[in-house]
Amino acid sequence: MKNVIKTLAIVAALLTFTSTTVNAQKIAHINRDSLISKMPEWKQAQDSVKAYAAELEQLIAGMSNEYQAKLTSYEATYKDLPEISRAAKEQEIKDLGQRIQDVQQRAQMDYQNLTTSLTEPIYEKANNAIKAVAKKNNYRYVLDTSSQVIIYYQDSDDIFVLVAKHMGLSL
Numbered sequence: 001m002k003n004v005i006k007t008l009a010i011v012a013a014l015l016t017f018t019s020t021t022v023n024a025q026k027i028a029h030i031n032r033d034s035l036i037s038k039m040p041e042w043k044q045a046q047d048s049v050k051a052y053a054a055e056l057e058q059l060i061a062g063m064s065n066e067y068q069a070k071l072t073s074y075e076a077t078y079k080d081l082p083e084i085s086r087a088a089k090e091q092e093i094k095d096l097g098q099r100i101q102d103v104q105q106r107a108q109m110d111y112q113n114l115t116t117s118l119t120e121p122i123y124e125k126a127n128n129a130i131k132a133v134a135k136k137n138n139y140r141y142v143l144d145t146s147s148q149v150i151i152y153y154q155d156s157d158d159i160f161v162l163v164a165k166h167m168g169l170s171l
Contacts, residue, residue, distance in 0.1 A: 026138055026139050026140045026141075027139065027140065027141045027142075027143065027156040027157075028134065028137070028139045028141070028142045028143070028156050028157040028158065028159045029143040029144070029145050029157070029158055029159070030142060030143075030144060030145065030158065030159050030160050030163060031144070031145045031146045031160060032123075032126055032127075032130070032144045032146050032147075033146035034146065034160065035126055035130075035160060035163055035167075035169075036122060036123065036126050038164060038169045038171070039122060039125070039126065039167070039169060041121075041122045042119075042122055045115075045119055045122060048114070048118060049111070049114060049115050049118065052111065052114055053111060056110070056111065059103065059107070060100065060103060060104060060107065063096070063099065064100060066096065067093065067096050067097060067100060070089075070092065070093050070096060071093055074089045074090070074093060125167075126163075126167075129163050129166050129167045130142055130159070130163050132166060133159055133162045133166050134159070137157075137159070137162065139157075139159070142159065143156065
C-alpha cells in the first residue's frame with residue numbers, strides 16, 4: 001500500500017511538474033512600436049503634435065525676429081540716445097529676451113504634455129489588445145522586442161499578426 005501511495009505521489013508530482021513546465025514555456029513576443037505605428041490613431045497624434053510644434057516654432061521665431069530687430073536698432077542708435085533712453089531700451093531688450101526664454105520653456109512643457117496626452121491612450125489600447133490576445137492564446141509572458149532590452153529569445157511566438165487582426169488593422 002505504501003508503494004502505491006509513493007507511486008501515485010511521484011506520478012502526481014511528475015504531472016504537476018510537466019504541466020508547469022509546459023505552461024511556463026508559453027512565451028510570445030511582439031514589436032509593440034511596429035504595431036503602434038500601424039494604428040491610424042498614431043498618425044493622427046503625430047500630425048497633431050507636428051502641427052502644434054510648427055505653431056510654437058512660428059511663435060518663437062516671430063519673437064526672436066522682434067528681439068533681433070530691437071537689438072539691431074539699439075546698436076545703430078545707442079550712441080545718440082540719452083542715458084535714460086538707452087537704459088530703457090536695454091531693459092526692453094532684456095525683458096523681451098527673458099520672455100522668449102520663458103515661452104521656450106513653456107512651449108517645451110506644453111509640447112511634452114500634448115505628446116503624452118495623445119500617445120498614452122494609443123499605448124493603452126495596444127497594451128490591452130496584446131493582453132487580450134495573450135489571454136486568449138494562453139501565453140504566460142509576452143516580450144516587447146521594440147524595447148531592445150531583450151537580447152535573446154528562442155522558441156516564442158510572434159503575435160504581431162494576431163494582435164493586429166484583433167485590432168482590425170490592415171497589414
